[in-house]
Amino acid sequence: MSTATLKAACYGKDKVRVLKVYRDGEKQTAVELTCRLTLEGDIETSYTKGDNSVVVTTDTCKNTIYIMAKRSANVDNIEVFAQEITEHVLRQYQHIHVAHVEIIKHKWSRMTVDGELHPHSFVRDGEEVQTTKVSHHRQGDKVQIVSGLKGLLVLKTTGSAFHGFYKDEFTTLPEVWDRIFSTAVDCTWTFEPASPSALRQINFQDIHQNIKKITQDIFAKDDSASVQATMYKMQKTILDQHEPIAEVSYVLPNKHYFGVDMSKFNIDNTDANLDVYQPVSDPSGLITATVARKSRSRL
Numbered sequence: 579m580s581t582a583t584l585k586a587a588c589y590g591k592d593k594v595r596v597l598k599v600y601r602d603g604e605k606q607t608a609v610e611l612t613c614r615l616t617l618e619g620d621i622e623t624s625y626t627k628g629d630n631s632v633v634v635t636t637d638t639c640k641n642t643i644y645i646m647a648k649r650s651a652n653v654d655n656i657e658v659f660a661q662e663i664t665e666h667v668l669r670q671y672q673h674i675h676v677a678h679v680e681i682i683k684h685k686w687s688r689m690t691v692d693g694e695l696h697p698h699s700f701v702r703d704g705e706e707v708q709t710t711k712v713s714h715h716r717q718g719d720k721v722q723i724v725s726g727l728k729g730l731l732v733l734k735t736t737g738s739a740f741h742g743f744y745k746d747e748f749t750t751l752p753e754v755w756d757r758i759f760s761t762a763v764d765c766t767w768t769f770e771p772a773s774p775s776a777l778r779q780i781n782f783q784d785i786h787q788n789i790k791k792i793t794q795d796i797f798a799k800d801d802s803a804s805v806q807a808t809m810y811k812m813q814k815t816i817l818d819q820h821e822p823i824a825e826v827s828y829v830l831p832n833k834h835y836f837g838v839d840m841s842k843f844n845i846d847n848t849d850a851n852l853d854v855y856q857p858v859s860d861p862s863g864l865i866t867a868t869v870a871r872k873s874r875s876r877l
């Protein structure tokens with residue numbers, strides 16, 4: 579009698595890279611994605627008995643992504659494209675009960691050439707990516723979507739302070755009323771789980787754009803008391819403006835820039851004269867939080 583039981587199992591293909599070109603006369607559009615498709619369902623025997631008859635191969639998962647990209651008019655709209663894939667998988671394979679699609683959309687922005695947007699040339703003008711994870715459950719036909727924005731590097735040279743913090747015998751950090759604030763934004767937002775038809779009403783691309791705008795606007799305008807306080811303002815604003823979002827999380831490293839000590843050279847690089855900093859790659863602070871919508875019953 580074995581003491582082991584298969585508690586959870588999920589498999590599929592990862593890092594499936596695809597570039598789709600949409601051609602509309604002269605004007606062309608390039609969309610580059612990195613995708614993962616993973617499956618759950620009645621697949622236990624492939625693990626426990628070497629029964630491959632239940633295995634939709636990971637190679638088929640890869641082909642599914644390419645063929646759906648070929649057919650789809652929505653590759654640019656990653657939440658919709660991911661749902662096209664999960665719907666196909668659940669329709670095609672009755673023994674698969676949950677299909678997960680994770681997509682990273684890389685940045686290709688249209689080039690400006692001779693003062694005009696070029697019809698078929700693009701530039702990687704920033705490393706930030708859009709992400710989504712769509713999980714489609716056969717039971718109840720429910721879709722769970724978590725989308726995100728990752729790698730958006732920002733820096734401000736004033737409008738950030740940090741003082742009044744807890745102090746004890748281990749504390750050496752000086753209080754500051756003006757400092758550099760820089761972070762690489764990693765933000766994820768979770769939609770209320772819903773049916774595919776309800777989700778068709780949501781403009782996912784607008785939400786991506788607006789969350790980036792809210793993040794940047796509040797980062798720039800807030801008289802920041804701390805990374806924590808600025809982050810929370812972003813989260814509240816996102817929930818206020820986007821009804822379908824149930825919760826929003828940020829992971830923000832606090833990328834430190836310290837003033838260079840020039841006292842040995844009799845040069846004052848402090849306070850009002852501070853303008854030369856040393857960017858410090860590590861360690862960095864790491865500030866995270868998840869803010870959820872209050873349930874209506876508690877309002």
Ligand SMILES: O=c1[nH]c(=O)c2[nH]c(=O)[nH]c2[nH]1
Binds near residue numbers: 804865
């Ligand atoms: O905004 C900040 N939050 C902290 O928690 C912290 N801790 C620290 O050393 N510097 C900062 N800055």
